[in-house]
Amino acid sequence: MPEKPQRYHVSSAVVVTRPDAADSVAAALLAMEGVEIFAVQDGKIVVVIEGRTSGQLGAVLSEISGLPGVFAANMVFEHAEDEEAFGDERRTDAA
Numbered sequence: 262m263p264e265k266p267q268r269y270h271v272s273s274a275v276v277v278t279r280p281d282a283a284d285s286v287a288a289a290l291l292a293m294e295g296v297e298i299f300a301v302q303d304g305k306i307v308v309v310i311e312g313r314t315s316g317q318l319g320a321v322l323s324e325i326s327g328l329p330g331v332f333a334a335n336m337v338f339e340h341a342e343d344e345e346a347f348g349d350e351r352r353t354d355a356a
Contacts, residue, residue, distance in 0.1 A: 267344040268342070269313070269343070269344050270340070270341045271309060271310070271340050272318045272338055275305055277333045293325070295311045296311075315339065
């Protein structure tokens with residue numbers, strides 16, 4: 262029986278911080294596994310969170326919400342696909 266493909270989940274979120282805490286929150290986010298920062302402006306940080314389950318993404322978002330200086334962390338988008346759907350088309354360069 263073929264093995265069931267792994268699911269891959271990705272979400273984006275906006276983290277709202279005290280303006281004076283944005284740098285320290287960004288540093289904490291960079292240290293978190295599966296979290297990437299895409300923009301920081303005026304105390305708002307746009308992040309992408311990656312993981313194997315929707316619950317894992319929620320747990321990371323909850324952890325972000327608890328960071329000192331964070332007012333709110335709201336998921337904006339979530340998407341999931343089977344890992345095999347990516348195949349060799351994972352390239353994102355403009356070759």
